[in-house]
Amino acid sequence: MHVPAPDLITPLPGIVSVHATADGAVDVWRRDPVTGEGRVQRTRQRGWIYARNVDELLHLGSRLTVAPGPAPMHAAFHAQDLAPDGPVDPRAYRYLLSGPSPRQLEGEIQRGAVTARSLKARPALGDLNGYLRVGYAEQYLITTGQTYHQGLTFDQPVRLQFDLETTALSPDEGRLFLIAVRDNRGLDTLLEARRPVQEPEIIEAFLALVQERDPDVIENHFIHGFDLPFLAARARRHGIPFRLGRSGDGVPWTVDDGSRVPMWVCPGREILDTLDAVRRLNLPSSGLKAAARHFGIAPEGRVYLEGAEIVSTYRDHPARVRQYARQDVQEVDDLARIVLAPSFALARLTPRPYHRLTRAGPAKGVLEPMLIRAYVEAGRPFPASERGHLEPHRGGHVQLHAEGVLRHVVKADVASMYPSIIRAEGIGPLQDELGVFHRIVSDLRMLANPAVAAGVIRHLMLRLSGTLPHGRRAVSIMKG
Structure with a gap:
């Protein structure tokens, strides 16, 4: 090779x-x-x-x-x-x-x-x-030596959002009656099946629309756990080939990556779930509507409906449910620009598909491929990843700088200091003989979101640190 x-x-x-x-x-x-x-x-x-x-x-x-x-x-x-x-x-x-x-x-x-x-x-x-x-x-x-998204901004790939409205949460008990579809090239449409006999028609229309718009990215909130499995099951029930992708037979499949629900993979299209990204933020709620309110992107005149009342509302006031569905995909679009942007940026740096990065662990999922690439390019053995012997240490340094009520403080961010501390103190895995780690730290500093870089670097230290140089000081700094 x-x-x-x-x-x-x-x-x-x-x-x-x-x-x-x-x-x-x-x-x-x-x-x-x-x-x-x-x-x-x-x-x-x-x-x-x-x-x-x-x-x-x-x-x-x-x-x-x-x-x-x-x-x-x-x-x-x-x-x-x-x-x-x-x-x-x-x-x-x-x-x-x-x-x-x-x-x-x-x-x-x-x-x-x-x-x-x-x-x-x-x-x-x-x-x-x-x-x-x-x-x-x-x-x-x-x-x-390639990576995703070189020369591209977030909105230059064709991004498509879709959302389903169904008569039940299980595809064995309910059916599709509405699909809202939107993309960043001006599409904003609804596909409706007011009668059960029309369900196959909107499934076929949706699949044809995806092929026509040819998105690079398909997004939704809980797309892996609900929308794609429901849509695939209903297509299978009607004998409709679920051709969503670009190559081969175009049929997506699931991969068990250890997450709460399997990840759907589609040949030629990156499937991104905004729920995966929101869950990493530790918000009070990871639901779409709550996240939209948190980030201030809920549209004016937002329609809110409880799940149990959507079907009856559609029967009596269909325009209200249509507006609700359109606003759902609008919120997904706006939320994706916020919560998926760090993964989009990381895809320029790490040799990993974009769709894997929202679920990837910071060390094994993001930085390990970068380290492997460097050692393969250099023709060097890849260092052992087992945790080695650490010098004895007494724990992190604690110092009280102030006490009482600190007014006008929006956020105290210590984690974002890690890249600078690592560079200044020369902290890194002793077994990294090529010094790749510090080059990666420099690359990550170019990310627009410093908290992303800090989190990635901190997790890598715990993954690769067979033995850390600077012993107690390095360990105490990283534990801080």
Whole structure:
């Protein structure tokens, strides 16, 4: 696997979505920052995985090459030794394994593990220790040096919001009777099914509208937990192909990422749930209406309806429910500009799809891909991630600066000081021999939201800190 040096990489402007498969196919959608024109680029990639050793590929015999350099052109499977000249921490990921496609590489590792580990059944790759793997889209972004949204502002991708009104919360008990749809190119419409027989018509009309408007991003509040599962179930009930995406059969699918509800993934379109972003803010309520009031974006004349009264209100006063639905998608649009902006900015820096960042943990989900990219580009082993030995310390420093009632204080923000403290004190993971961490801190300081940078950096320290330099001082500062 050949990885170009960073100074030889030509950034692709306007990447808005990447879809990569286990077979090695990669589709990259871009939105031209100047003309707004959308285009797709199709390519292929080899699969790769960081590994501590090559034991589980030795069954390949002559089909496996092991060498310090990148894979030769003729090599089917290759193990690049990233530390050929000296000893390396046995916990570090010393080898960069690559194969013709992700599926083939993973399959051979699983096959070899059965023999090497005396297993009775073929294991899942995630159950095997000794490997560091990223997703297929991340593999493309890391090895090509690309990231999302270069040259784009938040509103340059085509963003579409939709919201459902249903007769019940379960698709087994109720149906769709109204879909409100809006986008940032002037669309503002309603699709209605006043009679049950019309439901298939509005589902087909909505899917056709998505293909016509061709959004790069689809947004709603609780889209993963309600709107998409409900819509998919009703489409399935009527035998309607749920083609929402841009490539393959266009059918989205769910991924269990450990969150409260599975995440929906759509080929070629980034699905963003504003609820995920709002939940991170620890507001008194994470509901759409409460969040809109909190940020002062509730539209004038906002219609508020309890869920149980929406169907009866639609029957007797349909115009009121239509206004309610239109205002729902308007609030989603306005809320997204506030709560999704940090993830949009982070997508320019980290080799991770935009839709993954609203749910990603600050360390493993945001910064680890950036660290992996740097070590892959440098051709160096990735440091061990297990928590090592910390110097004994007595805890954080506490000092009382004032007491009593402090007037005219809107917010006391200590977390935003972390980037500056880290840079000034030279705090960082001792095992980060390339000094990548401090370069990332500098990059994150360019984000418009300093609290985002501070939160990301603090969580990374807890994730990567095998041993911290400056011992007690570093730990006490980070615990503050």
